Every structure is written in C-alpha cells, then in structure tokens.
Amino acid sequence: xxxKTWLIPMLLPHWRRVFLALLLSTLTVTSHIGLMATAAYLLxxxxxxxxxxxxxxxxxxxxxxxxxxxxxxxVERYVSHDVTFRILSEIRVKFxxxxxxxxxxxxxxxxxxDLLRRIVADVETQQNLFLRVLAPPLVAVLVLTGYGLFLAxxxxxxxxxxxxxxxxxxxxxxxxxxxxxxxxxGRVIALKAKLMVRVADGLMGITELIAYGQAESYLxxxxxxxxxxRKEQRRSAWLSALSSAITGMAANLSMVLVLILGxxxxxxxxxxxxxxxxxxxxxxxxxxxxxxxxxxxHHLEESRAAANRLLEMLEAEPAVKDQASLTVNxxxxxxxxxxxxxxxxxxxxxxxxxxxxxxPRQGKVGIVGASGAGKTSVVNLLLRFWDYNExxxxxxxxxxxxxxxxxxxxxxxxxxxxxHIFNATIRENLLLAKPEAGDEELVLACKRAKLHDFIQTLxxxxxxxxxxxxxxxxxxxxxxxxxxxxxxxxxxxxILDEAMEGLDPITEAEVMAExxxxxxxxxxxxxxxxxxxxxxxxxxxxxxxxxxxxxxxHSELIQYPxxxxxxxxxxxxxxxxxxxxx
Numbered sequence: 026x027x028x029k030t031w032l033i034p035m036l037l038p039h040w041r042r043v044f045l046a047l048l049l050s051t052l053t054v055t056s057h058i059g060l061m062a063t064a065a066y067l068l069x070x071x072x073x074x075x076x077x078x079x080x081x082x083x084x085x086x087x088x089x090x091x092x093x094x095x096x097x098x099x100v101e102r103y104v105s106h107d108v109t110f111r112i113l114s115e116i117r118v119k120f121x122x123x124x125x126x127x128x129x130x131x132x133x134x135x136x137x138x139d140l141l142r143r144i145v146a147d148v149e150t151q152q153n154l155f156l157r158v159l160a161p162p163l164v165a166v167l168v169l170t171g172y173g174l175f176l177a178x179x180x181x182x183x184x185x186x187x188x189x190x191x192x193x194x195x196x197x198x199x200x201x202x203x204x205x206x207x208x209x210x211g212r213v214i215a216l217k218a219k220l221m222v223r224v225a226d227g228l229m230g231i232t233e234l235i236a237y238g239q240a241e242s243y244l245x246x247x248x249x250x251x252x253x254x255r256k257e258q259r260r261s262a263w264l265s266a267l268s269s270a271i272t273g274m275a276a277n278l279s280m281v282l283v284l285i286l287g288x289x290x291x292x293x294x295x296x297x298x299x300x301x302x303x304x305x306x307x308x309x310x311x312x313x314x315x316x317x318x319x320x321x322x323h324h325l326e327e328s329r330a331a332a333n334r335l336l337e338m339l340e341a342e343p344a345v346k347d348q349a350s351l352t353v354n355x356x357x358x359x360x361x362x363x364x365x366x367x368x369x370x371x372x373x374x375x376x377x378x379x380x381x382x383x384x385p386r387q388g389k390v391g392i393v394g395a396s397g398a399g400k401t402s403v404v405n406l407l408l409r410f411w412d413y414n415e416x417x418x419x420x421x422x423x424x425x426x427x428x429x430x431x432x433x434x435x436x437x438x439x440x441x442x443x444x445h446i447f448n449a450t451i452r453e454n455l456l457l458a459k460p461e462a463g464d465e466e467l468v469l470a471c472k473r474a475k476l477h478d479f480i481q482t483l484x485x486x487x488x489x490x491x492x493x494x495x496x497x498x499x500x501x502x503x504x505x506x507x508x509x510x511x512x513x514x515x516x517x518x519x520i521l522d523e524a525m526e527g528l529d530p531i532t533e534a535e536v537m538a539e540x541x542x543x544x545x546x547x548x549x550x551x552x553x554x555x556x557x558x559x560x561x562x563x564x565x566x567x568x569x570x571x572x573x574x575x576x577x578x579h580s581e582l583i584q585y586p587x588x589x590x591x592x593x594x595x596x597x598x599x600x601x602x603x604x605x606x607x
Contacts, residue, residue, distance in 0.1 A: 031339070032154055032332055035112050042108045047160060049101035051167045054314045056094035058172060062307035063087050069299040105160065109152045116148050120335060126343035126430070138225035142218045143334055150214070150331035153324040161317040165195050168314040172307065179296060179304065182286055187308055190279030194272045194315045202268040203322035209261045210326025214334065216254040223247050261323055268319035276312035283308045345412045345430060358421055358436065358517040358548045360384040360407070365416035367402055376402040378571040379416070382564070384548055391551040391559045393592060394568035400552045402571075404522050407550075409433045420518075438511035438547075440540070442523035446495025446503055451480055452487040454495075454506060458514040466513060474509035474539050476502065508539050519547040523554070556593050565589065 036043055063086040070080060120143070169191045176183035227234065227243055234240045284305040290296035361383040368375050377399045384390045392400050405411050406418060409430040418425040425433060438458075447454055455467050462470075467487065471477040479502060483489040495503045504524065511519065521540060537558050551562065559565055560579045567575035567582070567589050575587050582589040 031336060032112075032116070032151060033159075035115055036108075036155065036159075039108050039111060042104055042111075043155070046101060046105040046108055047163055047167070049097050049104060050160060050164045051171075051314075052097040053094055053101055054164065054168050054311070055171060056090045056097055057313050058168075058307050058310040060087060060090035060094055061310040062303040063090055065302035065306040066299060069302050073299070105156055109155055112155065113148060113152055116151055116335070117144070120144060120148065120338065123339045123341075126345070127338070127341055136222050136225075138222040139218055141225075142221045143338060146217065146221075147214070147331035147334050150327055151335075154328045157317060157324040158321055158328060161314070161321060162195070165191065165314040165318060168311055169195075172311045176304065176308075179300065180286070180290060183283055183304060183308075186279055186282045186286065187311065190275050190282075190308075190312070191315060194275040194312060195318050198268060198271050198275065199318050199321050202264055202319070203325070206261060206264045206322050206326060208326070209257055209264075210323060210328075211330035213254065213257050213261065214327060214330040216250060216257060218334070220247070220250045220254060223250060265320050265323050268322075269316060272312070272315055272319045276309055276315070279312070280305050280309040345409050357386045359386050359388075359419070360518065360548060360550065361419040362403070363417040363419070365406070365413050365418060367406060367411065367413040367415075369411070375571045377406075377413070380568070380571070380573055381416075382566050382573070382576070384550060384563075387546060387548055388563050389544060389549040389551065389561065391553065391562040391565045392568060393552075393554060393556060393559070393565060393589065395554055397570075398554075398568040399571040400554075400568060401522060403550070404439070404520055404552065407433070407437060407520065408439070436516055437518045437520055438514050438516035439520045439522060440504070440507045440511055440524040440543075444503060444507035444510075446491055446498065446506065448490070448493045450485075450488050450490055451483075451506070454491065455487075455509060455513055458510040462513055470509045470512040473512045473542060474505045476505040476509050479505075505539060508543055511543060517547060519544060519549045521549070521551045521553070523552060554592065556589075 063083060067080060067083045067087060070083060124140075169188065173184040173187050176187055223243075224247060227247065231240070234243050284301070287296055287301040287304055291298050291301055362380050365377055365380045366375060367377040380399070380403075382390060382392075392403060394400055402411075406413050407420070407425070409425065409428065412426070420428060420433065420436065428436075447457075452467065455470065456462060459466070464487075468477060471480060480486055480489070489497075491497050491506075495506070498506065507524075524540065541558070541561075551559065553559075556579075562579065564576060565579060565582060566573055567587075569588060575582060575585070575589050583593055584590075
C-alpha cells in the first residue's frame with residue numbers, strides 16, 4: 026500500500042456520488058459544447074435570412090444549453106465537493122485512529138508542528154485527488170467518446186482530428202510536464218512542513234530568542250526556507266501555466282484542422298456550409314474537458330507526497346498491541362512488579378533493570394530518585410504506553426498484558442507534573458474524566474479538590490474559559506483542576522507523578538492536603554524526587570539508573586546514610602531556605 030493508492034479504495038463506498046459527479050461534470054462540458062455549437066449554427070442559419078419560425082428550435086436550444094450548463098455546473102460542484110469532504114472526514118478519522126495507539130511511544134520523536142501539519146494540511150491536500158486528479162481524465166474520455174461519435178456522423182476524419190488533439194493535450198503534454206515537474210510537489214510539501222515547524226518553534230520560544238539576541242538569526246533561517254519554498258512554487262506555477270498554454274494551442278490547432286477539413290468537404294458538396302462553424306466551435310469547446318489535465322501532474326505529485334507522509338503514521342506499529350478479545354474483571358486493586366526489565370529501544374540502556382515491588386489494595390508506596398532514574402517509566406508501563414521486555418506486571422492479580430490500554434487507564438487516575446488544560450471551559454476540562462457526569466458530581470469533585478470556591482468567584486463560574494494551556498489559572502489551580510478530574514473519575518488506583526513539581530512551598534502544602542484526601546481508600550503510587558509527605562508511605566522504593574538501590578519505610582531509610590538520606594537532606598535544606606526571611 027504505497028503512495029496514494031491506499032486512498033482510492035476509500036472512494037468505493039461513495040461510488041454512487043462519484044458516478045453522479047462524473048456524469049454532471051460530463052454534462053457541464055457537453056452543455057458548453059452544445060451551447061457553442063448551437064450558437065454557431067444559429068448565426069450561420071440566420072445569415073441566410075430564413076423565416077423566424079425556422080430558427081425557433083435553434084434559439085430554444087441555445088437557451089437550453091446555457092441554462093443546463095449553469096445548473097449542471099452548480100450541482101456538479103455541490104456533489105463532487107460533498108464526496109470530497111466526506112472522504113476527507115474519513116481520512117481524518119482513520120488517521121487519528123491510527124496515531125492514537127502510537128501515543129506517546131511512537132510519537133515522542135515527532136515534532137508537534139509536523140504532526141499538526143500531517144493532520145491538517147496533508148489531509149487537506151487529498152481533496153485534489155478526486156477533484157483534480159481522478160475525475161478530469163475520466164470526464165475527458167467520456168467527452169471524447171460522445172463528441173467523437175457525433176463528429177463521425179459527418180466524417181470519420183473529424184473524429185480522428187479530435188482524438189489526436191485529445192491524445193496530445195490529455196496524455197502527451199501532461200506526461201512531458203510530469204517528467205519536468207517530477208519531485209517539485211514532494212519538495213513543496215516537505216518545505217511547507219519544515220517552515221511550519223520552524224515558525225511554530227519560533228513563536229513558542231520568541232522570549233528566549235529575543236533575550237539571547239538570536240531573533241534576527243532565526244528570522245534569517247525562516248526567510249531562507251521561505252525563499253526555497255517560493256522558488257519551488259514559482260517553478261511549479263510556471264510549468265503549470267506553460268502546460269495550460271500548450272493545451273490551449275492544441276485546442277486551437279484542432280479547431281483549425283477541423284475548419285480546414287470542413288472547408289474542403291463544403292467545396293466538394295459533402296458538408297453543408299451552415300454546419301462548418303458548428304463543428305469547429307464544438308471541437309474547440311470540447312477541450313474544456315482537457316484544461317484541468319494540465320494541472321494533474323502538479324496535484325498528483327503533491328497528493329502523493331502528502332499521502333506518503335500520512336502513510337508513515339498509518340503503517341507505524343504501536344508499541345503495545347491490545348488483546349481485544351480478553352476482558353478482565355479484577356477482584357482487588359493491587360499492583361506488583363516482578364523482576365521487570367524495560368528499555369525504550371534496542372540500543373538504549375535499561376530504563377528499568379530487574380525492578381520488583383508490590384502495593385496491596387489501598388496501600389501506599391512511594392518511588393523516589395533523581396531525574397532519569399526510571400520513575401516515569403513505571404507510569405508508562407502501568408498505563409500501557411509501552412510494553413516491558415522481561416518480567417511480569419500484575420494489576421488486580423492479572424498480568425497487565427491481559428488488559429487493553431483503555432481498560433488499564435480506566436482503573437487508574439493520574440496526576441502529573443504537567444497536566445494539560447485544554448483551551449475550553451472549566452466544565453469541559455472536568456468532563457474529560459467522566460463525560461456523563463452531572464452538575465452535582467462536578468461540584469462535589471471540585472469541593473473535594475478545594476477548587477469550587479475559586480470557580481464561584483469567576484464571572485461565568487464553571488463556564489469560564491481557562492485559556493491555552495490553562496494560562497488563566499495559577500499553578501496551584503491547575504493542579505487542583507487535575508485533582509478534581511481524578512476525584513470525578515473515581516478510579517481505584519491513583520498515581521501521583523511529580524504532582525508537586527513546580528509549585529512554591531506554600532501552594533505545595535495546600536495541594537498536598539487535597540492529595541492526602543485523594544489517596545484515602547485508593548491504591549496509591551507516589552513518584553517524586555521531593556520527599557515531602559512520604560512519611561505516611563507504607564514503603565519507599567529508591568531507584569537509581571533503573572535499579573532498586575534502597576527500600577523501606579521513611580523512618581528506616583532516614584537512619585541509613587545512603588541515597589534516600591541525601592535526598593532528605595536536600596529537601597530539608599530547600600524547606601528551610603523557602604521559609605527563611607529574605
């Protein structure tokens with residue numbers, strides 16, 4: 026399944042609309058031919074001064090073809106764009122369904138701007154596949170067949186001239202320009218993606234660029250990429266314009282040849298003179314079906330390049346494959362790691378190296394360690410974002426591999442260091458945890474998270490927008506919103522992954538009070554490199570470079586001059602500095 030061919034089967038379920046669009050497009054061109062040919066015939070007949078009644082049928086024909094052309098063009102646009110937008114919608118859904126299992130394992134090395142480019146621009150490029158790549162050649166064949174048969178009634182040589190002109194303008198010229206423009210579409214798509222990534226990076230890091238005096242250098246880089254893109258687009262436009270011009274020349278040449286042959290036949294008495302203009306202008310008008318073919322190479326190249334970029338994501342294998350046929354009903358919410366080994370790729374070092382620990386139902390275990398010790402890898406495995414290499418992880422007495430990712434996530438509530446807040450209302454952000462929740466549940470969750478009173482001070486309450494990334498909220502309010510989500514979800518297992526990171530000591534103490542209430546009655550795993558609040562843990566696991574180096578209760582570990590003792594001294598010093606007068 027390469028290139029654009031994987032998109033073509035998506036047209037088959039809509040074959041009725043596709044067929045109707047092709048017929049309407051053919052009718053539009055045919056009406057144009059009929060309009061010009063009938064008008065030419067009317068002028069020729071009128072020059073002979075026949076009775077007006079003899080011209081009535083022809084006059085009605087001109088009006089009929091004129092109205093038919095306008096109506097059929099409108100309906101054709103409506104139907105063809107309806108088909109296109111339906112297919113684009115299906116492509117978006119298919120693309121999202123394909124990348125969802127890839128997150129975050131397969132997407133972690135992909136730039137967000139590039140991914141957005143694929144979802145938006147590369148999908149939008151596929152609208153040209155039917156409208157400007159597949160439909161024009163089919164319409165041209167239908168017009169050639171229909172009008173060629175009409176010309177054959179007068180002389181087969183008229184049909185031969187038309188066929189030669191169509192062959193030249195519809196096949197040879199596009200083929201030549203396809204060779205000349207080869208690679209341009211792919212380079213345009215790649216440069217657009219590169220430009221979007223650079224601009225997005227610049228907008229996100231504009232403060233740093235200005236602070237370090239690199240703004241002008243960055244703009245220079247953006248200008249260079251933009252100039253490369255402009256050159257490729259200008260070359261593509263130049264080739265497309267030249268192709269259209271040569272196609273127009275072929276159309277006029279075919280008309281002239283039909284006119285010359287017609288004059289010869291008129292002189293020989295084998296063709297009526299009033300039909301001469303009709304055949305010539307009809308031939309010229311029939312080339313309306315071929316003018317879109319001049320742009321087919323350009324749109325074909327861009328569509329194929331964009332389709333290949335989409336296909337890279339569609340064919341990517343997820344890091345974890347669900348066993349959809351197996352449904353697990355755990356009897357108790359316990360967690361256990363048995364000699365688990367895990368690495369993110371074959372050449373990477375072990376992120377977890379023979380890690381073992383267990384958390385009984387409603388138990389509380391803390392995992393501590395410096396950055397890069399492997400703490401977050403534990404969360405990634407529990408949420409089934411990745412699969413472990415060796416050992417066994419049990420959730421509720423069953424292997425975690427027996428759960429689908431959705432099943433595992435439904436049992437776990439997570440509060441992370443950087444909770445993403447969507448640019449939506451407070452209500453909509455809360456409903457992510459439980460879409461069917463009512464107002465009473467939302468209020469109760471926010472009261473338990475100590476967020477309700479703040480929400481009530483806002484002009485629109487729960488309907489207040491929080492801005493991009495929740496920038497209208499403070500750090501503590503964002504964390505409280507995340508805690509309210511977990512209260513609303515009411516999952517039996519709770520994971521706190523650096524939930525206090527980035528908060529000032531006062532806000533940290535306030536949020537920690539809500540977290541303590543959140544842990545009640547839940548199996549809890551606390552992951553942090555700050556040790557505040559770990560005194561209440563049933564057990565503390567100390568990780569260093571993916572290995573368990575120490576374990577025990579806080580009161581035991583604090584007595585031993587090891588890794589945990591050093592972390593505790595660092596935390597104590599931080600607390601003293603935070604509360605000391607400046």
